[in-house]
Amino acid sequence: MKSKRMVSILTLLLLLAMSEAAFAADSSAIDSGDTTFIIIASALVMLMTPGLALFYGGMVRRKNVLSTFMQSFILIAVISVQWVLIGYTLAFGPDKGHLIGGLTWLGFNGVGMSPNPDYAGTIPHQIFAMFQLMFAIITPALITGSIAERMRFPAFLAFAVIWATFIYDPLAHWVWGVDGWIRNLGALDFAGGTVVHISSGVSGLIAALVLGKRKGYGKEPLLPHHLPMTVLGAALLWFGWFGFNAGSALSANGLATNAFVVTNTSAAAAAIAWMFAEWLHHGKPTVLGAASGAVAGLVAITPASGFVTPLAAIIIGLVGGVVCYLGVSVLKAKLGYDDSLDAFGCHGIGGTWGAIATGLFATTTINSGGADGLFYGNPALLKAQLISVVATYAFAAVGTVVILKVVALFTPLRVTTEEELTGLDLTMHGEEAYRDAVMTVSVSRGRLKERIADSKSVPVHIS
């Protein structure tokens, strides 16, 4: 009975895939197991962005923790609206010149309850679009690690929306969209190594260079204010990453479980590798190092998670942990840029290693829809991976410079020295995360805006 049903589903899928009438897909193609899995996976990936807020928030000074949280949290809201209006159709809409999606699905028009077999034949098109939304949210949020503690909120908001529209959406189309040029090239990126991690890491580095260093960088210690928060954030990222990578199978199947296995294995190997690297180098196995290593391992396995074996995942994780450690401790110190919370060090470098590792370790024994890598006798994949990496670096770097220059024409990018010294929580948001034991607030009446106008002191908002 069961095999008969499988055969009939497969036949139906084949027919749907070949037919022009695919858009009128019969709802009987929907698999309830797959749909359940992707709804849950989407929610898991959503949780990664608050997890990232904790991860980053613990690493900034106490006067900037809310501004760091806000830069992640508000993107859940802003990108959700951008995605429905235009983001989704730019990324996944019918191809235009292999570069961008057409406007067919503007406003989610036509993104309905039937499957879109071009992307996922057994789940409603809507949930595919929402799953992809969660990736579109966390990618610009990752950039905030590079610009923490000094970017003005209005400039950040404008930058994030423009970046999502003109960098993320086209890039997602190149790599994942039907007929996107990197996808046609044969490059593999299972869950977003180039689209999510390289793009955010490189853009972060460029934004850090454009904004300049934080005051006192390299002279005063700008230390994390709450490491338990950072470790909890890393743990939530690890948890959500199961949805990110396993969910990218878009089906509750063996490929998803393999992605689950390699994701966990790589994170574990990289946490161990970073801890030992730092231990040997500085004499202490730090908790921040173990947490950062886990994230580096998750980043590194992301593009490879649908194509490699568990043993390859151990190597990818071990190398990823050490390479990212050297990136943040040696490379950053040597070059002297202020990538505040190491978005480039973890995501740019880890993503680059992951894309290369996919070209080395991918095997069709794991995924017949993928390709063999160099270690399985196919150097062509590695070449395609390198092209996709270089293209992503170039596009993200140039695009970020242009967007920041344009935004700077309308509003200053960076806070004033006074605002930076006071902290962004008070000066950008009118709030403080932690009140001192001595009560320094008194109740005052009148509207905030009026008081800003006639007072030089910074008003505080507590609801």
Place this chain on the structure above:
Amino acid sequence: MKKVEAIIRPAKLDEVKKALEMIGIWGMTVSQVVGCGTQKGHISVYRGQEYSIKLLDKIKIEIVVEDKFVEQVVNRICTAAKTGEIGDGKIFVYAVEKAIRIRTGESGEDAI
């Protein structure tokens, strides 16, 4: 009246308090402070960068007592706060000009 100000190790606060309670000294002001002296600091490591922590956590106790108790108080604190290692802290004694109890308006030694 004298003010006895003792800078001690945070871990010794409880012992010092108990030692003073045994001679009937209940009132004191305690603050968390940081400072440096002959004690060496720590090295902390964040993402492969080393930072030295030179200012160390200490506890400051302030007690105002009648002159005749000063020696006893100082001895008690010394005994209770001592480990014999560098970093045990210091005690300073100052003259106090006036003391007033806010609730009753009493002043002088009645107020302490």
